[in-house]
Amino acid sequence: MAPKLLITRKLPNDVEARAAVSFDVCPNLTDGLMDQSALLARAEGVDGILATVTDRLDASTIATLPASVKIIASFSVGTDHIDLEAARARGIIVTNTPDVLTDATADIALLLLLGAARGAASGMAAIRDNTWANWAPTGMLGISLTGKRLGIYGMGRIGQAVAARARAFGMLIHYHNRHAVKGQEDATFHQTLASLLAHSDFLSINCASTAQTRGSINAQTLAALPHGAIVVNTARGDIVNDDALIASLTTGHLAAVGLDVFNNEPNIDPRYRTLPNAFLLPHLGSATQETRNAMGFRALDNLDDYFAGRVPRDRVA
Numbered sequence: 001m002a003p004k005l006l007i008t009r010k011l012p013n014d015v016e017a018r019a020a021v022s023f024d025v026c027p028n029l030t031d032g033l034m035d036q037s038a039l040l041a042r043a044e045g046v047d048g049i050l051a052t053v054t055d056r057l058d059a060s061t062i063a064t065l066p067a068s069v070k071i072i073a074s075f076s077v078g079t080d081h082i083d084l085e086a087a088r089a090r091g092i093i094v095t096n097t098p099d100v101l102t103d104a105t106a107d108i109a110l111l112l113l114l115g116a117a118r119g120a121a122s123g124m125a126a127i128r129d130n131t132w133a134n135w136a137p138t139g140m141l142g143i144s145l146t147g148k149r150l151g152i153y154g155m156g157r158i159g160q161a162v163a164a165r166a167r168a169f170g171m172l173i174h175y176h177n178r179h180a181v182k183g184q185e186d187a188t189f190h191q192t193l194a195s196l197l198a199h200s201d202f203l204s205i206n207c208a209s210t211a212q213t214r215g216s217i218n219a220q221t222l223a224a225l226p227h228g229a230i231v232v233n234t235a236r237g238d239i240v241n242d243d244a245l246i247a248s249l250t251t252g253h254l255a256a257v258g259l260d261v262f263n264n265e266p267n268i269d270p271r272y273r274t275l276p277n278a279f280l281l282p283h284l285g286s287a288t289q290e291t292r293n294a295m296g297f298r299a300l301d302n303l304d305d306y307f308a309g310r311v312p313r314d315r316v317a
């Protein structure tokens with residue numbers, strides 16, 4: 001008998017078609033978000049759950065999952081929506097989807113760097129509102145990337161892909177990571193976040209959301225950035241303190257920000273919408289057809305491995 005698999009959201013057609021070959025699929029036909037009680041009810045009797053970042057698999061949800069659930073395969077590289085300790089305590093396997101979204105997410109980081117540095121939000125508003133008076137030698141001036149220092153906070157797969165792209169724009173790479181990364185010898189490694197920030201004209205946040213990084217971009221750390229710096233975030237919103245970031249933008253300490261991720265998505269802090277120097281995207285990091293297919297296939301690979309008695313390649317708990 002095929003294992004029973006709850007798929008919590010609508011997935012790309014090709015992924016759903018493949019899932020139906022190996023699994024007895026319980027789909028979410030409306031694609032609506034499930035709260036804890038809906039998730040628990042839908043999980044009754046299933047062997048595995050293919051979950052996404054919109055599912056809150058916190059300690060109490062995991063503790064209450066039916067005993068039939070043996071594996072949670074997340075359709076994401078980030079696992080901050082899943083309490084891994086709670087899963088370990090119940091012997092539930094957890095997997096993620098690394099690698100396949102690295103390039104797409106790094107592309108969005110570059111879009112944010114350029115969009116923030118070149119005032120794309122105000123420029124687009126001038127076109128849409130029909131307020132573009134004329135081309136002016138001193139009008140709508142942005143900041144060049146060329147020759148500037150890009151600080152990368154978190155030099156994992158995505159951080160390294162951002163670095164590769166930024167080098168092509170003539171940027172000088174600095175980074176802070178738990179340890180220096182092999183292959184990044186032409187970049188400057190900083191032992192501390194404070195040191196990285198003091199040497200960053202641009203900051204790209206690429207670390208995972210963990211107990212150590214959550215809230216680490218705050219009033220104190222932002223003050224360490226040079227005046228006029230630009231911050232972009234493609235990692236997780238909770239690494240940033242919104243009050244501090246918005247205050248830095250309002251005072252002009254930061255010239256601009258580019259954000260693809262937010263606290264409390266999709267109900268973002270409404271003040272961001274009013275800031276002309278904020279270039280904002282709705283969590284599009286992995287949102288290409290190719291990448292979302294690859295994420296789905298990777299999650300299914302992990303499930304196939306588990307149900308065939310192999311260790312899933314992307315096991316994180």
Ligand code: DGY
Binds near residue numbers: 076078079285286
């Ligand atoms: C992830 O995979 O963690 C992204 O945030 C969603 O694409």
